[in-house]
Amino acid sequence: MSAAQSRPLERSLDFRRSGVRLLRMVTPGAPELALLLAVLAAGTASVALAVVIPKILGHATDVVVSGATNPGGVDFREVGESLGLVLALITVSASLTWLQLRLAAELVQRVGHRLRETAQTKLARLPLTYFDRQPRGEILSRTTNDIDNITQTLQQASVQIMRALLTLIGVLAMMVWISPLLALVVLATVPVSVLGAVLIGRRAQPQFVRQWDVTGKLNGHVEEMYTGHAEVVVFGRKDEAVRTFEEHNEALYASSFKAQFISGFIQPAMTFVGNLNYVLIAIVGGLRVASGTLSIGDVQAFVQYSFEFNGPITQIAAMANLLQSGVASAERVFELLDADEESADPTEKTDRPERAARGGKVAGRVSFEKVAFSYEAAKPLIKDLSLSVEPGQTVAIVGPTGAGKTTLVNLLMRFYEVTGGRITLDGVDISTLSRGELRSGIGMVLQDTWLFGGTIADNIAYGVSGDVSRERVVEAAMATHADRFIRTLPDGYDTVVDEEGGGLSAGEKQLLTIARAFLVEPSILVLDEATSSVDTRTEVLIQRAMSSLREGRTSFVIAHRLSTIRDADVILVMEAGHIVEQGTHDALLASGGAYARLYASQFAAAAA
Structure with missing residues (x-):
């Protein structure tokens, strides 16, 4: 069970810590820091220009009111100048807002790009146990939906929250300038809104x-059902798969509805508090005008500022659901990024004169020295296992x-690390080798075949770095008896297959993976049930090809x-993590032990 699945779903892990960590990702380096400062500068200038507009309009109102009561009439020139200034400020402010949005979009997409790169790099460093x-x-x-949700959250919320905070500061300063008393009336309701x-x-x-x-669970189920679609159909599990999907889908609907419904109360609550503000401002402002302390234009400007002051608070509150959704996704991504990685490769390279004399190739001498291993500390699997394999031997x-x-x-491939003892390759402890150096000399064919999206030729050449000639690819296919079926395909070696190998049988896919190992020409060959999916005749042919391939290789x-x-140099019989017998085929049969019983049971089963 994953960490995400095992932890309680009733609460967030750490909303504040994850939110702060997400914000810190916006400014990791000088280029993005400069971009952030440009966004802040454009936003500050835009808001500053917009904030002074109500004051100018209030002045225009005062000119009209005073002109209506004076014999000289209204000074329309001054009113026109005020309105012209307002139009100019609106134009410049809008232009700066557009610039801010443009720069913010670039900033956020850079963050998303880097976050995807970081997640991909992390996946490459995680041990096999994590997967x-x-x-x-x-x-x-986590690496697609959650990162996309984080990017969308930053894109939609960053500029709006930034402008809202700047507007709050600017508007508050203007309100204090006009009337400290009315400003206190407005501020008195802020704690209620925040609470x-x-x-x-x-x-x-x-x-x-x-x-x-x-x-995440729903995506896991869909991916599992799609990958195993044939098994689902064959074993009549379609109805159960649909029921499980409906359960996950219903749970997703319920949680999404509750999240949006509860967070949806925020904006109406803010609107209610804002309306109380308007009533208080109207009463107190009217009294101040009647006493001659404030002008009508100042009250008009203050009412407009109160709208603009409550607007950002309401806006920030309305963004709460989006922010919470983004931080929830960030927590899941950070769980992935914080997972324990593989132990680091050694930084110092050890001189290996024997390998240098062979042109850097591995001889293939492998030794297990009192090796111990367990997936869980309380359940040891392998204890005190010792084994020596000479170059060229088949084990x-x-x-x-x-x-x-x-x-x-x-353990030999270092997909897992030994918990005791050590494994050596050509006399060198493999823990002192980098994983790339260790695995570069090993070819592997697994029982579970895997192809990659691309042509047949690309899949065979996958294990070789650099360009590989078509002749070498064909030679490897012919050596593994894959050439015959490849040439029957519509485009031969240029036939495109997907990662599931659609259109190819299990045996044909296995032949391609064996040809891939042939082409690598490894010093050590690992075959894990490599012929389990081929027919008996093809298996015999592959065994002959493998015999020639194994010459001079461990x-x-x-x-x-x-x-x-039967032709193996040594056969190891393992039971419960221990080697209980070892020897040649004939010797083990003659001893009448565990191997003889296994051998007899197979033929008895075949006869039955």
Whole structure:
């Protein structure tokens, strides 16, 4: 179960900490810091120009009122100048607002771009154990949906909140300038607004957290059902799959509805408080005009400022649901970014004279020295395992399911790290090698085949860096008996397949992965049930090809069909993480032990 799934959904992990961390991502470097300062400058100038407009309009009103009561009449020239100035300020302010929006869009997209890069880099550094415990759909949801939601939140909320805060500061300064008493009347209602928004926000935040958790589960289920569609249909699980989807979909609907419904109370609450403000301003302002302390134009300007003061508060409150949704997504992405990574590769390179003498190639001498390993500390799987394999030897590993056969190979590849003892390659502890250096000399064919979107030729050449000639690709395909079926495809080696290998049988996909390993020409070959999906005749042909491939190379072969590993130099029989027997095929049969029982059971089952 993932961390996201195991933690309670009723509350946010840390809304404040995640929000601050998200804001810090906006200014990680000098180029983006300069862009942020430009956004702030454009926004400040735009708001400053807009804030003085009500004061100028109030002055125009005073000119009209005083002119109406004076014999000289209204000074329309002064009124016209005031209105012309207002028009100019509106034009310049609008232009600066457009510039701010343009710069903010670039800033936010840069942040989103970097966040996706960071997530991709993180995925490359995570150990295999992380992917074993996380559903693929959940990981995809965090790296796509959640990051998209963060970007949209920043895009929609950043400029609006920035302008709202700047407007609050500017408007408050103008209100204090006009009438400190009326400014106090307005400020008296602010704590009520803030308290209401906080209380409502606390009720809504857990629902946003649940919304994105359920989204991850829903995506995981859809991805799982799509990938295993054939199995779902064959085993009659369509109705159950639909029911599970409906449960997740209903949970997503419920959490999304609650989140939007609860957070939707914020704006009406702010509007109610704002209306109280207008009533108080009208009463107090009227009394001040009657006493001659304020002019009508000042009261008009103040009423307009009160609108502009409550507007940003209402706007910020209305953005609360969007902010909470974005921070909920940020928490999920930060959980991914904070996951424990693989141990770092050694920075110092050790001189390896033996390998240098061979042109940098691996000889293939592998030694397991008192190796211990466990997936969970309380449940050891492998204890005190020792094994030496000489260059060019073929080692077959057999045993019941769960005996630790594949784990042994994963430890050699450093997909997992040993918890005790050590593994050496050509006498060098593999923990002192970088993973790239270690794996560059190893070719691997797994029971679960995987193709990549592209042509057949591209898939065969996938394991080789740089350009590979078509002749080498064809040679590898012919060596593994894949050439025959490839030429029957519509475009031969240029036939495009997707990652699921649609249109190819399981055996054909496995032949392509074997050809991929052939082309790499590794020093160490790992075959994990590599012929499990091919027919018997093709298996015999592949075995012959593999025999020639294994010449001079160290090979580890994991097999369930014991007839395929008779010619192995040494056969290891594993049970519960221990090597209980080792020897040649004939010697193990003669001993009448665990291997002989496995061998007899297979043929007895075949006869039955």
